[in-house]
Amino acid sequence: MIVAQQIMPLFDWDWIGRNLDTIWARTVEHLALTGVALAVGMVISILLAALALWKPKTYAPITSVTGLLYTIPSLAVFALVAPFVGIGNTTEKFITAEMALIAYTLLILIRNIVTGIRNVPPGVREAAVGMGYRDADRLRRIEFPLALPVIMAGVRIATVTVVGLVTVTSLLGLGGLGFFILDGLRRSIIFPTEIIVGVVLSVVLAAALDLSLLVLGRAMTPWTRRGSI
């Protein structure tokens, strides 16, 4: 497809100055694609994790189905969804992209929620029962907060994974920062600046979100820093 051996200079700083608007718009698109995938993925994962905790026998089938979704290559997932949702307009493209991105978050999120809650020490659970906490209250006020570090670790991995995968949606005509990666390659003369900007900003975005979630997670669990558990 692309056989062009012709290539522009390695880095053209002026291009960034001329295209700040586009870069900003694509960064916002990248964040939107990532945010929606994580939000919807989190809701589905909480429901499925609750099911797995309530009926332990469902955990194995849930993890094998979500594991299957996780094993199928991202490009194939986009491609398997695309014919049924369509790629005719931006809404259809967005839904296609989201279905694949959401599918990738499930295994990581569900596994961390379930492991986190199950690893709450039995003594703590008994103490809560002894103090009169009923199932739902105990889950919300005792088990969930104690499981938060493990759950947040899952959220961080899922976030970083999705930020990387969003770049692949450029093949559908979306892509967030991935748009620059593909566009730079598909010009009649390869334009490295655009590709480097796309890759570097995508890594920066992943690192920034990862760090924010780390800080957020620490703020939500102040007791972990005193080493009291």
Add this chain to the structure above:
Amino acid sequence: MDFLSEVLTWFGEPGRWLGSDGIVPRTMEHLWLATFPMLIAVATALPSGVWLAHRRKGEFAANAIVNVGRAIPSFGLIILAAVFFARAGVSLRFWPAVVALTALAIPPIFTNSYTAIVTVPPQTVEAARGIGYMENEVLWRIEVPVGAPVILTGVRISFIQVLATVPLAAVLSSGGGLGQYVVRGFAQGPAGLVEVFAGALLIALLTLVADWLFSVGERALLPEGVRRLTSADTRAAASVS
């Protein structure tokens, strides 16, 4: 004609299986593009991870390498590699993908090899030293066999990731194995969706079969005693949960 029967027709077109752009040559290309980087990655990352862990060195590197590896988008990495190769005037069909895929394959292998050795129970190592094992024997006869399941899991995770990323190399050239169908189809918009879907089915099937074959092979590769150890572990874990 509805969509799925169009897909079936696609599979039946003349030359679809054995022609130069057929499914069989594309599958072979796919497997070769995945295997070659894997060989390089296993040959470098596995021994260095094992050795550094044995000497208890480079813990920071072991953690950092996996985080950095996860944050770099594989799609971007392949295309960046292509840019540098294009500048050097090399064909885009093979080498850019190999370099990017090797970089992608290294983190899980390195980290798992490192973790495998570090997490061998210290009393096991002490016992080995106690009965007079030399340094090399501790490594080869205790740490490596006991750590083997975790090491092999790292290799499998890597292989599946690489196999999943090969199709992205199709944006560079006429290569990219089975990814060629999907990328070519997407470039045609809605008209190309039949080819997109057919290609995706093949890629998904190949990955799932490879994953399954690898997990079967993994057990066969483990030393007899370790295999019994791990199955006892899994049973114990299963009965707890």
